[in-house]
Amino acid sequence: MIINLPHKVDFIINELYRNGFEAFAVGGCVRDSLLSRTPGDWDIATNALPDDIIDVFNKTIPTGMKHGTITVLIEKEPFEVTTYRVDGEYKDNRRPEKVEFVSSIQEDLSRRDFTINAMAYNYREGLIDHFNGQQDLNNKIIRSVGNADLRFKEDALRMLRCIRFSAQLQFSIEEDTFNSMIKNSSLIKNISHERIRTELNKILLCEKPSSAFIQLEKSSLLKYILPEVQKMVGFDQKNPHHDKDIFIHTLTVMDNTPKDLYLRLAGLFHDIAKPVTFSMDKKGIGHFYGHDKVGTELTEKILRRLTYDNKTVDIVKKLVREHMIMFDRPKDKTIKKLINRIGSKNMPLLFQLQRADLRSSAPPFDYSNIEYMEKKSELILENKEPLSIKDLNITGENLMKELNLQQGKTIGDILNYLLDRVLENPELNDYNKLLNLAKKFFNSL
The missing domain is CATH 1.10.110.30 (Hydrophobic Seed Protein)
Structure with missing residues (x-):
């Protein structure tokens, strides 16, 4: 069994051997190599103590001295080199109270999680596999x-x-x-x-x-x-447009989206509020009125609890809020308002989510409304049509000067009125035309 180690990994291993120690590539990189997958990174384990590792290599960072991990820099590329260790007592199901350095690679591998991650390799010793990880790889089994x-x-x-x-x-x-x-x-x-x-x-x-x-x-x-997702399990939608319970529908939506984290999160949460908004009419048909709005609030609550960053929270919330927007041949003004709400960069994500949602419901699948909105939005963006107040060819300062007004609610009302008119007719986005419209609107107040 030969694994092709990267040159820099082999250099680290050889340098440790040259200085009287031993070392192996360990864990996920060995597993992925045996599966003919490209490892994300290469971890190295050694019987050298942390101070020894620092002495052997010119450039190191003591990233985890307490746990025996030293980052070795080879031509500015970082590699984690860790002393063989076993873990002390765990008191919180999260981390050991202490670690104990050991001299045996077998002892080190015995503390790892799964057999497929408990293998080590170098060119001198070949594959070290005390827990039959390679056999479990061949049999496609995850075993502790x-x-x-x-x-x-x-x-x-x-x-x-x-x-x-x-x-x-x-x-x-x-x-x-x-x-x-x-x-x-x-x-x-x-x-x-x-x-x-x-x-x-x-x-x-x-x-x-x-x-x-x-x-x-x-x-x-x-x-x-995710207790909120658990509530969807087995929940019968009692609706002819849905042939799956909410949980299975949600899983199918996720599978039908591209591998994008925003999309997958939106797919997971787009119907999160259905269990709490369910109602049934006199004909026994289930409805979920307002589940998009309630779902937006629930989505933010869950994402905040899981400490997602503000950008992720913002994008996923917008996708959940707008996922039901599927107008029948809407006016350009309606599409422009949607673009303004969700952001031009997020429009493709919305259409991908809507397609996945539709494809995961009961057939037949009619994508014509989505396709219409998609083409229209692309054309609007391509033509760089005004979408927001900042796109108007007149500013609040202009209005204050021209109409002799102070900054305040009236200026905001005028700008919103002007935007509404320009969304309907982009040709009105001219300073003089906007000023005339502003004067008429102000006089009518």
Whole structure:
């Protein structure tokens, strides 16, 4: 078994050997290499102590001295080099109280989460695989190293990682490992929202995120990390336009969107308020009046709880709020107002979400309204037609001077009136024409 190590990784390993130590590429980079995938990064483990690593290499950063990790810079490229270690007692299902440095690669690998991540490699020793990780790779199985209960109690985030690996690699989860996740699912409450968000993002960007969310629900993790989504499970929409319950519809929407985090989050939350806005008419037909508006509020609440950045919150909220906007041959003015509300850069995302939403509902699928709005919006943007007050060829200062007015609500009312007229007729966006319109509007107040 030969793995092609990058030149710089091999250089680090050889330098450590040359100085009387041993070293291996470890973890995910070995797993990905065996799967013929390009590793995202290369981690190196060694029996050299942190101070020894610093002595061996010219340029280092003590990024995690306490846990034995030194960042080695080779031609400005960073590589994490970590001393073999075993973890001390875990008291919060998140991190060990302390770590103990050890001299054996086998001891180091024994503390890792899953067998497929517990392999090491260098050119001298070949593949080190004490826990049959390569066999599990070949059989497409995610299995805990040793006792699954212990691994998940050490770090409860491993349960989310397990499901993420299963979805990314399209592997099954070994039965004892999955049963342990069900048993220990409540421990995820001890994990910070930031760490959960990071894993959730990786899950959302899988080729088929629905497979992960089904596992999240079956393992009982979903009700702890996204209780609002749990409420959608099995919820019959009782509507002829929908042939799936809200949860399955939502998963299908996500699968039908491109791998874009904003889109996948919007797909996940676009119907989040349906369970709380459900009503049924006299004919037994289900309705969800206002679920887009209520959903916008719920979406912000969830995203804030999971500590998403302001830009992500803003874009996803807008997509959820507008996902029902699907007019039948709307006027240009209506489309311009939509562009103004959601932002020109987000319009393609909205149309992709709407297509996925429609494609995930009951057939037949009629995309004509979406296509009409898409072509119209592209034409409006291509022609650089005025969309907002800042695009008007007259300013508030101009109006104050020309109409002898003070800054205040009246100026805002006039500008909004002028924008409304220009949205209907772009040819009115001329200083003199706008001034005449402003005078007439002011005199009518």
